[in-house]
Amino acid sequence: MSATRRLVYTLGAIWLVLAVIGSFVIAILPFPPGAASNVAGSVTDTIRLLTWAAWPVFSLTIIGVIGAVLVRRSDPDAAAAPARELRGNPRLASTWIGVVGAVVLALAIVGTITLGNDDAAQALGLGGRTISGDNGNVIGGALDEGGYLPVQVIAQQWQFTYRYPTLGGFESAHLVLPNNTNVQFHITSLDVTHSFWLIALGVKGDAVPLHDNVFLATTQQLGTYRSVCGELCGLWHGAMDDNSMQVVSAGDFDTWVAQEKVLDAPIMKYLPPYSTTYVPDPAAYGS
């Protein structure tokens, strides 16, 4: 066996070991955001899947570079080397492009299925979801036809407030959601562009003035979570965070709603009627 071949086999074996160990590690690593909602679950699965797909290719490329440097010319006279080793090998290049292209296509197909088709996504065990720009449907009853609890997220410099249109339209400074519920977030803004980001629930959608951005997620775990602003919105962008966002049991949620209604009763008459968007104050703009 030639020295070159031996080196290639050795590096190949090292790569195989790295890839196998890496795959096991990636399978058990606790990737964020977790499983607090169906969306978080599928986001976690996607990140795990991508990491799992990326690691072997990443390590192979690194080993490829190291190997190429380590492999010595057996013959000191470079001129004796075949041209395909020196100036390019169209067949190798097209194979490379084909393989990378196939990987890319596979990733795109998996991503598209995850995204686009709720049924197919459910069949794969992944939650479907949608962010729709033009969803302005009026919601009636405690839950609409799809069985969703609508929650309006209103962003302004520098806080989020939350309205529950089907529960009397009261507004709260804290977000509380019942567990095992399909939630329909309606995200909008009163001034500049913000982004509502519930880290553990995998929810993220830009809050744009005069725009109703809808995000669907199903809560799955009781707990206290963190929400932040994801789009630079001025001075206290970083302070638009809240560590007290809660997912509670249905009974606790009803109790909380009742409390909030009592608290909000004196100010309800000052709140504008519920709407998917609110007209910002034009005086806030310009010089």
Add this chain to the structure above:
Amino acid sequence: MTTMAVARQPRPLSQVLAQWGIVLGIVGAFIGFVVGAQIGEHLVPADANSTGSNAALIIGYVGSAIGFLAGMGFFNYPIARLMGRPRPTEWDEAFLYGEEGGWKRYFRLNVDHKAVGMQYLVTIIAFLMLGGLGAMFIRAELLQPEPSFASAESYLTVVGLHSVIMIFMASAAIIGPLGNYFVPIMIGSRSMAFPRLEALTFWLLPPAALILLSSIFLGGFPTGWTGYAPLADEAVRGMDGYLVAFTLVGISISLSGLNMIATVLTRRAPGLRMTQIPIFVWSVFVTSVLGLLAPPVLLAVLVMEMLDRIGHATFFVPAGGGTPYLWENLFWVFGHPEVYIFILPAFGVMLEMLPVFARKPLWGYRVAVGGMVGVGVLSWFVWQHHLFVSGIAPSLRPFYMFSTEAISIPTSIVYLVAIGTLWKCRARFTVPMLFIMGFLFNFLIGGFTGVFLSDVPSDFALHASYFVQAHFHYTIMGAEVFGLVGAITFYLPRMTGHVLNERLGKIQFWWMFISFNGTFLSLLALGILGMPRRVVTYDPGLQGLNVSASLFAFALGGSMLFFLFILVKDTIVTPVRARVVNVWDSLGNEWRLPSPIPIHNFTTPPTDWALPYDYDRDDHRTAVPGGGMALPEGVTE
């Protein structure tokens, strides 16, 4: 000091004035500012509830830039030609090309492409250090989860300045110094196609940087480099500095693109085919096509924002009938080709240096060119991956996911070519070679993290987090700036005749490489854990990783200062002169010229053109006896 060959008879006033280039420029800038501010104040007076007129400031800034260029003498030639005055004399031409030598020629209008390259080099390094200072400030502040020594306002101002000054730096980091200096030489041309335009692209940068920095005194700007409206509409007057400065840089990138395209297409030496130009020239060419076409979109959107701020045009204000999506889309139509404007010249210079140290021909020249053209074409079809969570129609997302992932196909070709070139090579691990290796490692992480951001489901978790920030620092700093430092080490002997210390350079590389990866691996982890970008307050639970990122970042800052130290020591304090012209034993045509390179490069350009990578040919060994290239006749060390 001046050794002019041309006789010095009593000179007209214009010639006397021309020698005071930058001083007249500064005077012109002040006059221009005052005039512009008066016009602006007159057109749109300040509102009762604001600190001053935006129109006065914006038009004043524009006036100062025009006044600066007028003082520098950029308008003398076109106006003289329009008025039918006599053509420039021999003295004018010699002066314009800086034939008298000395340091003063760098501080006035100089159309020698090598002088412009040197001007760019110094300016780019200054921008890099200035932007790095901002990064140190940011990392020092983020040692604590609450604002400590900086107010939220000054923090946000520094975030904005760091990002914009670094974007200015990155737009020209390699194409500015090395493209201007070496492209004409590599293609056997005596100059660029439009030498005055070339000088203009450089001289737009200093006013842009000063206008940007002046925003510090006007409250800064709160938007970072992306300038999202309507936040920009309600911002204080510092925002105007961002708008005008970015406009000037956009014009500079676009004109530079135009000039480079014209130069490569029309100024190649007789017999030099496009399939024979060095790979670096190809990368500059593809970059220039992007550079010509992308910034006009930026200019449009910046002017719209200026009109919003001056006259309540409400292009981006929903209450006035506009929409923030207009800014987001138009900005990223420019913004994504822009990041390939950063990285493509780095690919090119990396592949240009690789064969020199691998001592092998460049493997797959044509496929490398194809890869770069592919990146250039695809870069126009990916911009909405910045907007996956913005509320765009869901049906658009699969296309942008696929196009973004597809760009990894041409990008991966760079790795194929690098591995092919390294295969069975006898590598010399000099400082530039180490930086090539660092480039390959860092950009690989940059590329793979990009896949996570292109995939819509995972982007839901990672968008707007430190993961994004670490991703683009891996590509821009990890690849472009590593490529830049390596390329400076490589090309400095050719540009100035100085050789940087090898041992210190190797220390500097490892210092920079380890601290860079320490910093940005910490930030990748922070992003996955959900830390948003551009925040001054963050989850106290994330303080450990932030402290780790900050300490590595300080080490990284130290490594950049160490590079500056090596550079200053070996070129100015105790200059180390190269003993031979061709210190790296390269076959590149740029190394065949005497040192220093004559003003007009060639009397007659070479005719024996071939790809300069034939390190396997026998005659190359005889052409380069004993490791150093034979000096051209009449040139001594």
